[in-house]
Amino acid sequence: MVGALVRTRVASNGSMVVQVRGNVGEAATVQLRRALLHALLRVRTHRLVVDLRQAGWVDPLGVGTVVAGCDVASDRSVSVVVHRPTHGVARRLRAAGLPGKVLQRR
Template sequence: MVGALVRTRVASNGTMVVQVRGHVSEAATVQLRRALLHALLRVRAGRLVVDLRHAGWVDPLGVGAVVAGCQVASDRSVSVVVHRPTHGVARRLEAAGLPEKALLRR
């Protein structure tokens, strides 16, 4: 199975975008966690978008990394949107404690 590619960028409006492509396994979870922490602790973005529209399967550690990143963002008053996860990933994110308002399913 192909691993995921995690990229970060800052949009023109200052939003930090963490984009994930492919299947998120244990190795990709490390990249994802680093990208989220970088966005929240180093860049200090005012808004964070976790773009999962091109992500396939996300393992439980990856789901936990996204939820933990969203909790850190909330603690720092950063708005977070998890953009277009698959239906299965969205269900696992919600089951792990991600607020439904953070999910953008379109």
């Protein structure tokens, strides 16, 4: 089974983008957690975009990691957008406590 690739970049507007491509299992969850913490604690961005448009499925640990990252961002007054998750991933994120206003389906 192919794992995910997690990349980070700074967008032209200064937002930190964490892009996920592929299926998020255990190994990719570790990469995702590191990328989110780096963006929030080291770079100290003002806006975080978690781009899931090219992500396949996300396992429960990955879902928890995204939600926890969004919680940390909120605590640090960083605006967060979870960009284009699949319907199933969006449903699991909401069930795990992610506010619907954070999800950007288009």
